[in-house]
Amino acid sequence: MIGKSKGTFVVAVGLGFGLSLCRSFPAGAQSSEDKAQVCTGCHGQEGKPIDKTIPVIWGQQAGYLYIQLRDFKRNDRKSEVMQPIVASMERQDMMDIAEYFAKKPWPDLGQPRASKDVSDRALSANHSIGCTGCHLDHFQGDGTVPRLAGQSREYLEKTTADFRTRARGNNPGMSDLMIATSPDDLAALSEYLSGL
Amino acid sequence: MGRNMNRVSIVYAALCGFAGLLTAAASAQEVKQETKSASGHAAVSPVTQEQLNTADKNATNFLLTNGNYAQTRFHPAKQINRDNVKKLHVAWIFQTDVKESLETSPIVVDGVMYVTTSFSHVYALDAKTGVQLWHYNHKMGPITTYCCGPNNRGVQILGDLVYVATLDSKLVALNAKTGDVVWKTDIADPEAGYSETMAPTVIKDKVLIGTNGGEYGVRGFVKAYDAKTGKLLWTFNTVPENSVGVWATKDATGRDMHRNIQAEKDQLAKTGDPYQKLGGGVWQNPAVDLATNRIYFVVGNPSPDLDGSIRPGDNLYTDSLVSLDLDTGKYACHFQYIAHDVWDLDAVSPPVLVDVKGKDGKTIPGVIHAGKTGHVYVHDRKDCSLIRFSEAMVPQENMWVLPTKEGARMLPGANGGVEWSPIATDPAQSLAYAINLHQPMNYFVENSPYPNGKLWLGGAFKAIPTEAQAGNITAVDYNTGKIKWQVKTPEPMIGGILATAGGLVFTGEGNGKFAAYNSSDGKELWNFRAGAGVNAPPSSYMVGGKQYIVVGAGGNTQVDFHRGNNIIAFSLD
Numbered sequence: 001m002i003g004k005s006k007g008t009f010v011v012a013v014g015l016g017f018g019l020s021l022c023r024s025f026p027a028g029a030q031s032s033e034d035k036a037q038v039c040t041g042c043h044g045q046e047g048k049p050i051d052k053t054i055p056v057i058w059g060q061q062a063g064y065l066y067i068q069l070r071d072f073k074r075n076d077r078k079s080e081v082m083q084p085i086v087a088s089m090e091r092q093d094m095m096d097i098a099e100y101f102a103k104k105p106w107p108d109l110g111q112p113r114a115s116k117d118v119s120d121r122a123l124s125a126n127h128s129i130g131c132t133g134c135h136l137d138h139f140q141g142d143g144t145v146p147r148l149a150g151q152s153r154e155y156l157e158k159t160t161a162d163f164r165t166r167a168r169g170n171n172p173g174m175s176d177l178m179i180a181t182s183p184d185d186l187a188a189l190s191e192y193l194s195g196l
Numbered sequence: 197m198g199r200n201m202n203r204v205s206i207v208y209a210a211l212c213g214f215a216g217l218l219t220a221a222a223s224a225q226e227v228k229q230e231t232k233s234a235s236g237h238a239a240v241s242p243v244t245q246e247q248l249n250t251a252d253k254n255a256t257n258f259l260l261t262n263g264n265y266a267q268t269r270f271h272p273a274k275q276i277n278r279d280n281v282k283k284l285h286v287a288w289i290f291q292t293d294v295k296e297s298l299e300t301s302p303i304v305v306d307g308v309m310y311v312t313t314s315f316s317h318v319y320a321l322d323a324k325t326g327v328q329l330w331h332y333n334h335k336m337g338p339i340t341t342y343c344c345g346p347n348n349r350g351v352q353i354l355g356d357l358v359y360v361a362t363l364d365s366k367l368v369a370l371n372a373k374t375g376d377v378v379w380k381t382d383i384a385d386p387e388a389g390y391s392e393t394m395a396p397t398v399i400k401d402k403v404l405i406g407t408n409g410g411e412y413g414v415r416g417f418v419k420a421y422d423a424k425t426g427k428l429l430w431t432f433n434t435v436p437e438n439s440v441g442v443w444a445t446k447d448a449t450g451r452d453m454h455r456n457i458q459a460e461k462d463q464l465a466k467t468g469d470p471y472q473k474l475g476g477g478v479w480q481n482p483a484v485d486l487a488t489n490r491i492y493f494v495v496g497n498p499s500p501d502l503d504g505s506i507r508p509g510d511n512l513y514t515d516s517l518v519s520l521d522l523d524t525g526k527y528a529c530h531f532q533y534i535a536h537d538v539w540d541l542d543a544v545s546p547p548v549l550v551d552v553k554g555k556d557g558k559t560i561p562g563v564i565h566a567g568k569t570g571h572v573y574v575h576d577r578k579d580c581s582l583i584r585f586s587e588a589m590v591p592q593e594n595m596w597v598l599p600t601k602e603g604a605r606m607l608p609g610a611n612g613g614v615e616w617s618p619i620a621t622d623p624a625q626s627l628a629y630a631i632n633l634h635q636p637m638n639y640f641v642e643n644s645p646y647p648n649g650k651l652w653l654g655g656a657f658k659a660i661p662t663e664a665q666a667g668n669i670t671a672v673d674y675n676t677g678k679i680k681w682q683v684k685t686p687e688p689m690i691g692g693i694l695a696t697a698g699g700l701v702f703t704g705e706g707n708g709k710f711a712a713y714n715s716s717d718g719k720e721l722w723n724f725r726a727g728a729g730v731n732a733p734p735s736s737y738m739v740g741g742k743q744y745i746v747v748g749a750g751g752n753t754q755v756d757f758h759r760g761n762n763i764i765a766f767s768l769d
Contacts, residue, residue: 062338063338063339063340066338066339067339067387074648076647076648095338098338099338102338124661126756127659127661127756128658128659128660128661129656129658129659130659130754130756132753132756133343133344133345133753133754133756134343134651136296136345136346136753137295137296137751137753137756137759142315142340142346143336143338143339143340143341143342143346143363143364143386144339144340144341166644170647170650171647171650171651172642172644172645172647172650172651172652172653173411173647173650173651173652173653174651175642175644176640176642176644176653176654176655176656177653177656179640179642179656180603180640180655180656180658181658
């Protein structure tokens with residue numbers, strides 16, 4: 001059964017990110033693994049996303065993953081790729097998928113450590129705005145707050161920019177904080193966090 | 197739950213096994229979900245209401261989060277005093293399994309200590325040796341939504357039950373001897389922004405608990421639960437359906453807050469009373485007046501923190517002292533410090549009941565609160581009215597400039613003044629001891645609609661990197677409002693303070709320093725370097741005729757002080 005599901009939901013890789021790339025959520029999927037298969041086409045079979053602007057979800061906080069799926073379904077967070085996938089998901093499906101990926105090991109994307117200058121700038125920005133007040137020590141996240149350490153740099157750059165313009169609209173508090181932080185500081189933070 | 201937690205659970209499962217530990221529980225399903233190590237058994241007698249009522253006179257135990265129902269944080273033990281405190285040394289160190297922000301107030305009952313850590317763990321320890329007796333590892337739900345760290349500030353005990361409120365907004369009663377779950381109840385929905393970090397207050401078979409969530413658009417409350425069953429008895433919404441108030445234009449100290457009342461009235465006509473998402477968290481314990489059967493607590497900021505345009509009115513009872521009838525939860529009186537707050541300079545530090553001099557100089561029952569503004573406010577307990585406010589304990593500049601899109605500088609910064617840190621008092625000297633932060637900040641405003649339980653700040657408060665931060669310990673005479681003494685510290689202060697009958701106050705700093713000061717003049721008499729931020733309130737107790745001082749050294753998430761996981765007890769030779 002699992003093998004069949006895998007065969008059904010393996011997604012073609014390397015064709016770009018059109019809607020055609022990602023399949024819809026399978027009706028009747030029972031196990032968490034079945035339910036999660038739809039995600040692997042973009043987020044990676046072994047946890048390494050197929051594109052750097054796609055976030056790592058292996059090892060991510062379960063509460064955060066659930067809230068993002070919920071928000072995609074509510075259209076609070078917009079994505080032409082994600083919305084059709086989550087459309088038929090129920091709350092328990094989202095919880096199961098979130099728990100499934102949260103238990104996976106965080107992948108090493110091989111991103112380099114930031115230089116001392118960049119790190120100092122990032123830590124100064126953190127000191128000002130208080131990222132670790134929610135993302136916690138070492139930027140590991142907890143509950144509905146995501147881990148940032150080791151996340152893809154390009155994804156971090158994109159999503160902080162989207163928060164800044166409110167193109168990502170599902171956390172206005174984050175938007176407010178990103179707007180109060182200069183683009184140069186955000187660039188330093190993205191580089192620093194990706195190298196942790 | 198973090199990865200570290202999972203590892204801890206596995207270790208306990210492997211070392212201790214489960215079968216022998218999971219006995220006598222109310223619900224088999226609940227027990228299966230918890231892990232608990234039991235290297236011993238906490239031999240404690242049930243704590244009676246009479247013991248709790250007289251905790252202020254009990255030099256042996258430390259029974260309530262702030263020492264006693266009046267919350268004086270004045271401990272009557274005096275074996276450790278100004279003359280011998282220089283000989284104070286470490287008696288034992290207990291390392292918890294959680295290296296994250298530590299805000300616990302150790303509770304001590306007949307030689308057994310109860311402490312909590314971030315992520316709502318509870319430990320029972322031998323107070324003489326630091327040996328672990330049991331450990332309750334709460335299985336956290338996947339959804340937690342909290343501000344300012346995964347903190348827990350402690351437990352309270354009544355009878356043979358230990359009460360703890362958890363980050364995923366549950367109230368749990370544990371067997372004081374074994375740590376087994378006796379009952380558990382949901383307080384509120386964490387997905388809507390509710391969480392718990394405060395210690396419950398237990399009084400006359402009621403468990404009183406507030407809520408966090410002022411940064412998430414909750415409607416705050418204080419709830420009372422039946423201590424034996426967990427059944428909800430009453431709820432007081434900290435934001436009434438009519439939250440508009442009197443359109444106050446000045447704060448408690450008489451300064452203009454630059455409100456645009458007409459714009460607010462226009463907004464009110466358009467969108468109505470904003471009470472349902474107006475915040476008003478209660479972060480810290482109520483004080484209980486046993487003579488009048490009334491409780492006194494303070495209510496936190498309105499939501500969103502910095503954007504007042506979408507929440508017209510005074511936003512009652514945010515930023516207020518509130519008093520209720522204990523039995524019914526009915527409103528008795530309130531006093532609002534800042535109406536329509538747009539700086540998050542709210543009321544968090546727990547109020548204290550002491551006799552004070554009224555305006556006419558006669559001694560009356562009073563209640564005092566140290567604000568983020570940096571003032572100690574002194575009230576008449578009867579009607580909550582303000583008698584006086586102290587000199588400012590921290591620099592105040594540009595108050596009350598309104599937040600702007602570009603950022604407007606104002607002091608104090610949004611953490612205070614006095615944050616959640618409890619104050620201590622020494623009624624014989626009519627002194628209140630407060631620890632303060634000094635963090636110059638710019639205040640930014642942004643506008644966005646209610647985000648369904650997400651962070652909702654309505655802007656940002658941003659520390660100014662080029663301006664130095666600092667802190668202080670300040671003794672205020674609450675009968676005059678004058679500062680008696682002040683000790684400057686190199687970093688902002690957050691955690692708490694304890695006064696003792698030995699003429700001492702004890703408090704810690706984010707840099708790991710824990711020190712004793714002469715309570716009359718602030719002279720430093722002893723210090724110790726803990727290796728991690730000492731950002732928790734100290735307690736005092738006695739075992740075997742020996743007095744101990746105990747404090748957590750685990751750093752702090754909110755101000756990002758160096759993390760650790762130590763509970764450290766000190767005694768004399």
